[in-house]
Amino acid sequence: MNLPPENVPHDGPGVAGEAEHEADLARNALELKALLVAAGHGVPGALRLERIEAGISNETYVVRGVIEPRGGSIPAAGTWVFRRPPRDHVLPTAHDMEREFSTLRFLAGQRYAAPKPLLLASASSSLGSSYVMSWEAGRTLVSARDTALLTPAERARVSYEFIGALARLHQLDVTTYPRRSRSTTPFVARQLSVWRRQWEAGDPPPGLTRAFDDVAARLSPWAESRSTGTAAVLVHGDYRLDNAIFDDDFHVRAVLDWELATVGDAWCDLGLLLVYWAEAADDERARIGIAEGTTQHPGFPTRHELIEYYASVGATPPDDLDHYTAVGYLKLAAIFQGIHARLRIRPQQGERFSTIADAIPRLLSLAGQACG
Numbered sequence: 001m002n003l004p005p006e007n008v009p010h011d012g013p014g015v016a017g018e019a020e021h022e023a024d025l026a027r028n029a030l031e032l033k034a035l036l037v038a039a040g041h042g043v044p045g046a047l048r049l050e051r052i053e054a055g056i057s058n059e060t061y062v063v064r065g066v067i068e069p070r071g072g073s074i075p076a077a078g079t080w081v082f083r084r085p086p087r088d089h090v091l092p093t094a095h096d097m098e099r100e101f102s103t104l105r106f107l108a109g110q111r112y113a114a115p116k117p118l119l120l121a122s123a124s125s126s127l128g129s130s131y132v133m134s135w136e137a138g139r140t141l142v143s144a145r146d147t148a149l150l151t152p153a154e155r156a157r158v159s160y161e162f163i164g165a166l167a168r169l170h171q172l173d174v175t176t177y178p179r180r181s182r183s184t185t186p187f188v189a190r191q192l193s194v195w196r197r198q199w200e201a202g203d204p205p206p207g208l209t210r211a212f213d214d215v216a217a218r219l220s221p222w223a224e225s226r227s228t229g230t231a232a233v234l235v236h237g238d239y240r241l242d243n244a245i246f247d248d249d250f251h252v253r254a255v256l257d258w259e260l261a262t263v264g265d266a267w268c269d270l271g272l273l274l275v276y277w278a279e280a281a282d283d284e285r286a287r288i289g290i291a292e293g294t295t296q297h298p299g300f301p302t303r304h305e306l307i308e309y310y311a312s313v314g315a316t317p318p319d320d321l322d323h324y325t326a327v328g329y330l331k332l333a334a335i336f337q338g339i340h341a342r343l344r345i346r347p348q349q350g351e352r353f354s355t356i357a358d359a360i361p362r363l364l365s366l367a368g369q370a371c372g
Contacts, residue, residue: 025049025050025051025061028049028061028082028084028127029046029047029048029049029063031126031127032047032049032063032082032127032132033046033047034126035119035121035125035126035127036119039119041119045065045066046065047063047064047065048063048064048065049061049062049063049082050062050064058083058084058085058086058097058259059083059084059085059086060081060082060083061081061082061083062079062080062081062082062135063079063080063081063082063132064078064079078135079135080118080132080133080134080135081115081132081133081134081135082130082131082132083097083100083130083131083132083133084097084127084128084129084130085097085128085129085130086342096129096259097120097121097129097130097131098120098122098123098129098131099179099261100131100258100259100261101117101120101131101133102178102179103177103179103234103258103261104116104117104133104258105117105178106176106177106178106234107258109176110172110173112168112169112172112255113165113252113253113254113255114254114255114256114258115133115134115135115136115254115256116133116134117131117133118131118132118133118134119131119132136245136253136254136256137245137253138245138246138247138253138254139245139246139247139248140242140244140245140246141158141241141242141244141246141294142242142291142294143242143291143292143293143294144292144293144294144296144297146294147294147295147297147300148297150297150299151299152297152298152299153299154250154299155295155297155298155299155300156299156300156301157250158241158246158250159295159300159301159306160301160309161246161250161251161252162241162244162252163306163309163310163313164252164309164313165244165252165255166236166239166269166270166273166310166314167310167313167314167315169233169234169236169239169255169269170233170234170235170266170269170314170315171233171314172233172234174232174233174234174263177234177263179262179263180232180263181262181263181264185224186223186224186225186226186227186265187226187232187264187265187268188223188226188264188265188267188268188324188327189220189223189224189226190264191223191264191268191327191331192216192219192220192223192327192330195327195330195331195334196212196216196334198334198335198337198338199212199330199333199334199337201338201341202334202337202338202340202341203337203341204337204360208337208360208361208364211361211364211365211368212330212333212334212364214368215326215329215330215364215367215368215371216330218368218371219323219326219327219330219371222320222323222371223323223327226265231266231315232263232264232265233263233264233265233266234261234262234263235260235261235262235263235264235265235266235268235269236255236258236260236261236269237258237259237260237261237262237268237269237272238257238259238260238272239255239269239272239273240272240273240276240290240291241276241291241294241295242290242291242294243255243256243257244256265324266314266315267317267318267321267324268324268327268328270307270310270317270321270324271321271323271324271325271326271327271328272324272325272327272328272331272332273306273328274303274306274307274321274325274328275288275325275328275329275332275366276288276290276291276294276295277295277300277303277306278291278292278293278294278295278296279295279296279300279302279303280296280298282296284362284365284366285366287355287359287362288332288359288362288363288366290332307321322370322371322372323370323371325370326367326368326370326371329363329364329366329367329370330363330364330367332363333360333363333364333367336356336359336360336363337360339356340356340357340360343356
């Protein structure tokens with residue numbers, strides 16, 4: 001989930017104009033109210049939903065209302081967050097709400113900084129697979145305009161707090177994590193296979209597919225050689241600065257968007273973070289369509305400094321970290337291709353993401369450079 005600066009929800013034009021947008025919100029509110037009642041929560045008043053427009057994957061809504069207290073898990077009054085998959089072009093194995101909810105439950109048990117899971121709706125419910133979680137108030141850094149408001153010292157503080165939270169995530173005991181793979185294939189090789197399938201499902205043009213396949217083929221022998229004995233940690237899957245909420249002192253209050261979380265190889269998280277982490281002269285990297293230029297202001301550490309700090313509070317990254325970064329570029333290219341396919345179905349949703357299509361060949365080019 002990506003929240004706007006200071007967690008202010010943004011109402012947008014929605015799928016097909018304001019009228020349909022409002023009707024969709026009202027329909028969601030009624031269905032959510034029925035779900036709460038069925039789960040043992042009384043809801044005497046209306047619920048108000050506001051779409052958070054910052055994200056580009058699952059649909060996320062702020063929910064406001066008053067719930068009759070009956071001993072349920074949701075507070076009697078206040079603000080919550082509702083998550084559901086996109087309506088169109090849902091790729092196979094993607095947008096698994098039950099998986100995301102179970103990850104949040106695991107993190108709550110580990111006392112890790114993340115939203116609290118409150119209520120899960122099954123795929124058979126009127127809402128489909130979706131869930132309600134706690135609203136975490138605080139500050140988010142979504143764009144270069146947000147980080148421009150910080151001092152250089154605050155940018156450094158934010159960065160090191162953020163990397164420290166990643167190291168803590170990778171140190172959690174995952175023996176009780178509920179969704180562990182039993183595959184004997186090295187994790188990074190499985191990742192290449194997953195994102196190759198997702199790439200194909202996005203119906204990409206042949207020229208881009210040749211570029212994707214070229215990089216994947218170059219990475220494949222290396223990926224297969226990665227030892228299955230690599231320490232298994234909880235991998236976030238999309239760890240970037242705008243997926244965190246900070247308090248007034250720039251401590252990490254909550255890490256968001258656990259859609260891609262799984263047990264695997266920590267270096268996949270770090271490699272993908274380096275994809276997003278643009279330095280002052282990184283014009284190409286800063287135009288990939290997410291977090292554009294957010295980390296280019298003075299005070300943000302370089303990628304090398306980021307790696308050094310992670311090593312000081314976590315584990316020492318391997319010499320082949322560039323290859324993990326290349327996998328990160330391919331992963332993001334596959335995700336963008338899926339988004340682009342969805343935007344072709346509902347073009348009204350695409351105004352904010354007009355750079356998505358242009359970013360895909362750039363990502364593939366950067367992937368090729370990263371893997372050498």
